[in-house]
Amino acid sequence: MEPDNETQITEFILLGFSEESGLQPLVFGLFLSMYLITVCGNVLLILLVASDSQLHTPMYFFLANLSFVDICFTSTTIPKMLWNIQTQSKVITYAGCITQIYFFLLFAGLDDFLLTVMAYDRFVAICHPLHYTVIMNPQLCGLLVLVSWIISALHSLIESLMVLRLSFCTEVEIPHFFCEINQVVQLACSNTFFNDMVMYFVAVLLAGGPLAGILYSYSKIVSSIHGNSSAQGKYKAFSTCASHLLVVSLFYCTSLGVYLSSAAPQSSHSSAMASVVYAVVTPMLNPFVYSLRNKDIKRALKRFIAVPVI
Template structure:
């Protein structure tokens, strides 16, 4: 699964860079999403595979802190990029005649730069807050990965500032992009409903199917983790739910975007010189 994830997302990135037909805002954001997915799954899966092979579940304190930093970074970055892609679809459908003027190279670059800068600063802040925690003895995290909330629960020092920062970041950096996605699609639905022909409606909405599928998969699995952890105290059920959004979702994203996308399939054919 890990190899499929890395190779699938790498193919999306290489196809986007190498094919001039894909030098558009939508595929620029998609390439960044694929890179974030590679980073997200590479933060957790290699260490998990080593643990399975060596039958050892030990991780150093430095390794745990590094895992927390990159896990927060790529998870929140995924969230931001999905919101930016929703805005791109909103402009393409609701303002098609001004699309290339609005979504120019400068704006696309600034949007991606803002995503990276915001997520990096947030990840750095939460990691530095974690460094101030102290632990009574060697601790066992009931998970297959070092998650910040699990580490905070095991600390012996005052964790109130950490909890405040975590909840504030979750509402602002998690809820904000999600609200942006909902707003964009509410406008898209209104515009699509105003189109008179059925064929026109289908053509307009078909450009959003892949993105909607990825958004649904990402948020449903992410919500599943937190709902399962709040409903049941079983660490195994929480870990299983976490596997869905940290392993399965990044693996499925390239298939969702390539199998239903003629541009991506065409770029891959030209890349490998496949004959139609």
């Protein structure tokens, strides 16, 4: 076996979506627009929650955390892609690629856990309304977010360290717009069996587990709503949960599809396109999905805009 330092490379090539130079300005404009909308929308949502005392509840606390994570999530990949298009370069350094893998997995994991925590919050609010304030106390809410950060950080650290142990040969082209871990591992010259096993195990444990929790929470919510004789109560509960279910569906369907199909080399382009949905589109849509039919957010926005400048 050759020593690792004989096959260690210093950079990767991110192929992106299109080789045609004429399409690059269109891709640049599209992703820049989505990135700016994502950042502005999520920052505004955070400011609304922070400035309005009536939004200082567990649901909006988790929503503000989700908005912060979404900003970081998209900032991990989009700025580098835009920079490469602007400079007509497709290079990302080895260290930059590993760093991107770490932070992408960190914020993707946080998105996963926060969506699960928000489903639990809605379960308690709808199924156990009389005990909601006691169960979802500030200490528990803070603990849930802290545990989400710790688990996500440990997971991304383990995955990144496992990529560091791999050696790479001359084939360093990644058919993606960022260093997606499955694509990077496939380029390795050394044995990747252990990496593959850990990735699939983690996918089942850290994605399947929260998904099962979300499905369980909403099955109980549906049962509770069905048993509610009040039409107004049913509508309010459905309105509150429908937006969350839409975000969960977008995030899980595309992200699980990417990872479960990663073993097929011919799926590289479709994998990149699917990644756009959960890594770019979903974070962009979150502020709108959670606020368009939310009277509390609309009221807070009107107050926020009407605040006189001192």
